[in-house]
Amino acid sequence: ETGVTQTPRHLVMGMTNKKSLKCEQHLGHNAMYWYKQSAKKPLELMFVYNFKEQTENNSVPSRFSPECPNSSHLFLHLHTLQPEDSALYLCASGRTGSSNQPQHFGDGTRLSIL
């Protein structure tokens, strides 16, 4: 149990589908993150939310749309994805302003685009 829960764990979708990834944390953290992990590449930061406000968008294509309704929940809405979007999508949470605190990661959603 990591304290950060992601659903679903696996997702297979066609390029024309619309789906959403969900993340929730019950660690009392005020920051939440979406990362993309592709084979043989470093984790890529996609979005950062602090106190429900988006503070960073790392030039992510608009086919990825994040939503943060509160400090405990984070969504990633997907539509018209491309085969190169197949990857492991990791959610993490942390405390901003506490630089010595590690980020806590969920176990990710393995996404496959057909």
Next chain:
Amino acid sequence: KNQVEQSPQSLIILEGKNCTLQCNYTVSPFSNLRWYKQDTGRGPVSLTIMTFSENTKSNGRYTATLDADTKQSSLHITASQLSDSASYICVVSAGNRDDKIIFGKGTRLHILP
């Protein structure tokens, strides 16, 4: 350019042996350095975190070292176990507010019985 380089890319050792993983970074201003363990199909889990004033930090059989002058870190695993098979990721935070996080590609460690 802020970068984190890890070596080796992959490593195979026998159970019970020791091993050392390397992390070199060019990150400024340095805030802290973290080592994560990522089991297959799971998210990364923090092992150690060190600021510039800390030279070494242990977590059970895992010992991380940091040389802020040469900008190098190592993760030493003692008496390896089969459960140590995983990817080990070095992460360096930069910025006065820890607002830039740079990930290495990781080292894939295989422990053979």
